[in-house]
Structures are given as C-alpha cells and as structure tokens.
Amino acid sequence: MQIDMKHTVTILDTDEQYVCDDEESLLHAMVRIGRKGIPSGCHGGGCGVCKIHVTDGSCRTIVMSREHISEEEERQGIVLACRAFPTSDVGLKVLGKMRKTVCKERKYGLV
Numbered sequence: 001m002q003i004d005m006k007h008t009v010t011i012l013d014t015d016e017q018y019v020c021d022d023e024e025s026l027l028h029a030m031v032r033i034g035r036k037g038i039p040s041g042c043h044g045g046g047c048g049v050c051k052i053h054v055t056d057g058s059c060r061t062i063v064m065s066r067e068h069i070s071e072e073e074e075r076q077g078i079v080l081a082c083r084a085f086p087t088s089d090v091g092l093k094v095l096g097k098m099r100k101t102v103c104k105e106r107k108y109g110l111v
C-alpha cells in the first residue's frame with residue numbers, strides 16, 4: 001500500500017499556504033483552497049494560464065508544452081502548475097495571467 005506524502009505549498013506573493021500531496025498537481029490543490037483569482041484553465045498543460053516559478057523546494061513535472069515553458073524557463077524552475085507535483089514543501093510565485101488575478105484579489109482585500 002502506497003501512502004501519499006503531503007507537502008505544504010506557500011504562495012509567496014500572498015503568503016497563503018495549502019496542502020498538496022505528491023500525486024496531486026500544484027494547481028489542483030490550489031483550486032481546492034477555493035478563493036477567487038485562481039484561474040481554472042485546461043488542467044492539461046495546453047493553455048498556459050497556470051505558469052508559476054518554484055523558488056523553494058522541488059517538484060516533478062510531466063510533459064509541458066514548449067509553447068508555454070521554454071527549456072531555459074524549465075531549468076529555472078518555471079513550470080505549469082497543472083503539470084507539477086510536489087516532492088517536498090514548496091514555495092512558489094505566480095506568473096503571467098494567474099499573477100494578475102491572484103495579486104489583484106489580494107491587493108483589494110477580496111480574499
């Protein structure tokens with residue numbers, strides 16, 4: 001029997017934290033915290049709205065479109081949250097379209 005490992009994920013832009021197990025994508029668990037501003041895109045690596053920068057900790061990824069994540073970005077820890085699964089506690093920054101909505105909601109106290 002395999003036991004899922006749970007990790008704490010911190011959205012560094014807003015200081016919010018949530019729990020994500022190693023078989024759940026960072027985006028899927030983020031959506032579970034249920035606040036406005038988390039874009040629920042394709043969840044399949046195709047639309048690119050869930051771009052994040054993993055600055056602390058580590059994650060494994062599955063195939064990501066080069067249209068959205070270049071090899072250089074991937075080397076820097078920039079990934080699609082719907083294609084990334086934590087292997088330790090993680091600190092991340094939101095980028096692109098997600099950054100606009102997540103940070104705007106926070107700025108105006110809507111969370």
Ligand code: FES
Pocket residue numbers: 027040041042043044045046047048049050051080081082083
């Ligand atoms: S939700 Fe579309 S690429 Fe992640």
